[in-house]
Amino acid sequence: MSQVSDNIEFLKALPKCEHHIHIEGSLSPELLFQLSAKNNIPLPESDAAYSSIPALHQRYADFQSLDDFLGYYYTAMSTLIHASDFEALAMAYFTRAAADGVLHTELSFDPQAHTSRGIALTTVLTGLSAARARAASELGVSSVLICCFLRHLPVHESLVFFESEALQQAFASGEVVGIGLDSSEAGFPARGFEDLYTRARALGLRVTAHAGEEVGPESVREALDVLRVERVDHGISLVQDEALMRRVAEEGVMLSCCPLSNVVLRNVKSVADVPLRVFLEKGVRFSVNSDDPAYFGGYILDNFVAVQKAFGLSVEEWRTVVTNSVEGSWCDQARKSKILERLEMVVEQYTLKA
Ligand code: HPA
Numbered sequence: 029m030s031q032v033s034d035n036i037e038f039l040k041a042l043p044k045c046e047h048h049i050h051i052e053g054s055l056s057p058e059l060l061f062q063l064s065a066k067n068n069i070p071l072p073e074s075d076a077a078y079s080s081i082p083a084l085h086q087r088y089a090d091f092q093s094l095d096d097f098l099g100y101y102y103t104a105m106s107t108l109i110h111a112s113d114f115e116a117l118a119m120a121y122f123t124r125a126a127a128d129g130v131l132h133t134e135l136s137f138d139p140q141a142h143t144s145r146g147i148a149l150t151t152v153l154t155g156l157s158a159a160r161a162r163a164a165s166e167l168g169v170s171s172v173l174i175c176c177f178l179r180h181l182p183v184h185e186s187l188v189f190f191e192s193e194a195l196q197q198a199f200a201s202g203e204v205v206g207i208g209l210d211s212s213e214a215g216f217p218a219r220g221f222e223d224l225y226t227r228a229r230a231l232g233l234r235v236t237a238h239a240g241e242e243v244g245p246e247s248v249r250e251a252l253d254v255l256r257v258e259r260v261d262h263g264i265s266l267v268q269d270e271a272l273m274r275r276v277a278e279e280g281v282m283l284s285c286c287p288l289s290n291v292v293l294r295n296v297k298s299v300a301d302v303p304l305r306v307f308l309e310k311g312v313r314f315s316v317n318s319d320d321p322a323y324f325g326g327y328i329l330d331n332f333v334a335v336q337k338a339f340g341l342s343v344e345e346w347r348t349v350v351t352n353s354v355e356g357s358w359c360d361q362a363r364k365s366k367i368l369e370r371l372e373m374v375v376e377q378y379t380l381k382a
């Protein structure tokens with residue numbers, strides 16, 4: 029089997045599908061300061077991290093936990109006001125993703141964090157959809173939207189929001205294809221959201237949820253058994269439960285893993301401790317993603333490179349990872365076939381070179 033070593037050109041050329049990117053998590057300190065000035069939204073003076081862009085970068089490199097990060101994440105997104113802000117945010121992400129070799133991406137967004145401060149869902153969707161249309165025509169990047177519900181909020185708020193006319197319309201039109209569950213995991217078990225997921229599945233929506241990021245494998249089990257998700261976001265604590273790992277492998281559930289995120293949020297000490305090698309050996313499907321790239325020190329290619337440095341995967345192993353990530357995507361079969369064709373070309377080209 030040919031070795032990739034650190035061949036960045038090969039990693040860059042791999043046709044990527046991204047499944048775990050919070051679009052609000054691509055809001056860089058630079059854009060944050062611009063939006064804060066433009067929209068007249070002051071940043072908290074009581075926190076010295078907001079004194080300058082370099083100070084904020086420095087603070088982002090020192091998160092102590094998921095909740096520590098989430099505080100900055102929600103503060104930053106409060107500067108997003110107009111549809112054009114969401115469009116600019118998403119366009120910056122799409123441009124970077126395209127440069128990293130992304131052909132298809134599935135954007136999570138947190139509408140409750142916007143509607144709760146008076147920004148209408150239609151404002152958010154108008155901006156994101158404009159960027160998606162441009163990404164398709166200008167960059168050749170296809171995309172779908174995943175509406176994430178915030179697990180730290182009361183469950184009934186999720187249900188009320190789910191039933192809102194604007195969201196139901198976005199589901200019916202196909203503008204939003206699925207739902208997810210994010211924010212603090214510890215203390216907010218998935219079982220509270222059973223009803224929400226039952227309703228989503230009844231509408232034919234795709235379903236995923238964050239689980240096993242900061243809580244053990246019982247959180248992954250609950251997402252599978254109670255929410256009946258088809259994918260799991262993160263899912264790394266699955267490695268602690270052999271039987272559950274076997275089940276996930278057998279059922280073909282894909283994990284959307286985010287190695288740099290796991291290190292920055294201190295779920296693991298280093299990328300080498302993210303159990304990707306075990307998952308490969310056990311046949312657990314996973315994709316490699318950026319999560320919140322503006323906060324965690326890297327976009328998708330940085331995550332691919334970090335995985336390569338940690339695990340030294342072969343061309344054949346990358347082929348497996350990318351194939352699984354294409355097959356686990358929520359785009360149509362024609363798009364999948366096109367991306368898989370590209371994968372075969374890259375693999376062949378690289379194998380010939382090596
Ligand atoms: O990594 C994450 N975990 C949970 N919630 C989130 N919301 C944005 N990013 C994350």
Ligand SMILES: [Zn+2]
Binds near residue numbers: 048050210238261319
């Ligand atoms: Zn996430």
